[in-house]
Amino acid sequence: MEKKSKQINQNKMEKLVALLKRRGFIxxxxxxxxxIQAAYDYGPLGVELKNNIKRAWWKRFVQSKLDMVGLDAAIIMHPKVWEASGHVKNFTDPLVDCKKCKKRFRADHLLPANAKSPGYDKEKPFFVSDYQCPDCGGELTEVRQFNLMFQTFMGPLQEDAAKVYLRPETAGGIFVNFKNVVDSMRLRVPFGIGQIGKAFRNEITVENFIFRTREFEQMEVEYFVHPREWEKYFNEWLEIMKGWCKFLGIKDSNLHLQEIPESERAFYSQRTIDFEYDYPFGRKELYGLAYRTDYDLKQHQKFSGQSLEYTDPLTKEKYIPHIIEPSLGVDRSVLVVLLEAYTEIIGGRTTTTEATKELEVVLSLPYELAPVKIAILPLAKKESLVVMAKKIAQDLGNNYAVQYDETGSIGRRYRRQDEIGTPYCLTIDFDTITDQAVTVRDRDSMQQERVAIKDLDNFFKLKFN
Ligand SMILES: [Zn+2]
Structure with missing residues (x-):
């Protein structure tokens, strides 16, 4: 049974990846x-989906909240930022190489790989000499620490003094702007700064499509609080994140909130909750929510020599604010939205002979996220229909992402729109010329209704709100 479900899941991932390429998503x-290994490009529909997710996040986490502001910091920052944050010293993975087959492994990953061997005892300390290459059984080198930050050089000289990093997380840009934002925006703690942007990690192991890549995008909030109030705001953000997961269409049964025990938390964090998701390749991390205490601002105060102390304008109390950090990945959001929306209908939903397929795929995307909202389909490539259809497409295109499509049979065109998650298809037929109405088809119910052209605007306003 378990073997079978594993196979189905693997197939689901393969089928989704193939669909996303075939239909212009990724x-x-x-x-x-x-x-190039573990790098992906978002195609014409993928960029729409991804932008819709980012816009929805920005709206919910930043714009609609009176205590939130936004930021877009540079990717290349002063290298001292990453000394202060501990990344230069500690953002490393332990590496070993196989002397025989030259493969490279994360030392900590060898433990589970060897766990099945007799005599394995996970309580024992880790000695590389006790382990062999899991691939060929060869001897392993000593453990070396490998820093995961991408390095480059600023300016014309490739020397240590010009060395800079591509940011390994977006949070750094927010911490170093805390003072600028306080001074310029007249904000009183508690308040937060949200940011969406790229981050880079030179991961040794990349895996599972867009789940773990070396270049990725984050949506992060750093929320500044008085230390007495951290629990209240931690819980508030927890609820906001749960609501976000619901909005993305994540089923409760696929989502698992893990309270991270003290022994596994970063030393400065007093509470961390991981949002884990049941991907086809296993249960893994999706989002994180952490209470980071005053660690970040204190570190940057120490390394910059600038006071990051905050003075409450009413009580005049001086203190370093504490931080709650909801951290979300854009690419992982795209992946889970697609996994949740991907629906196969064995045997097909339609009975029209030409379009009947053994298997139909519908992407049941939330309306707000669908890359195309309305498809405009003239029944035939007759000029009278094409002219009307293009006029309707132009008009609706002012308010909605529309796609005009006149190629192939109508059944085939419906299938294509179902596969990219378009909520509504609008067909212009020969009756349209006389009755000035079109047929609107619903993606999920496949119900069709006749709507007057002059009422379309109102019709979709109701559907999409
Ligand atoms: Zn080997």
């Missing part, structure tokens, strides 16, 4: 050169 990066 392509392997540099595809004509054979691709």
């Amino acid at each position: 392509f392997p990066s540099s595809d004509i050169y054979g691709g």
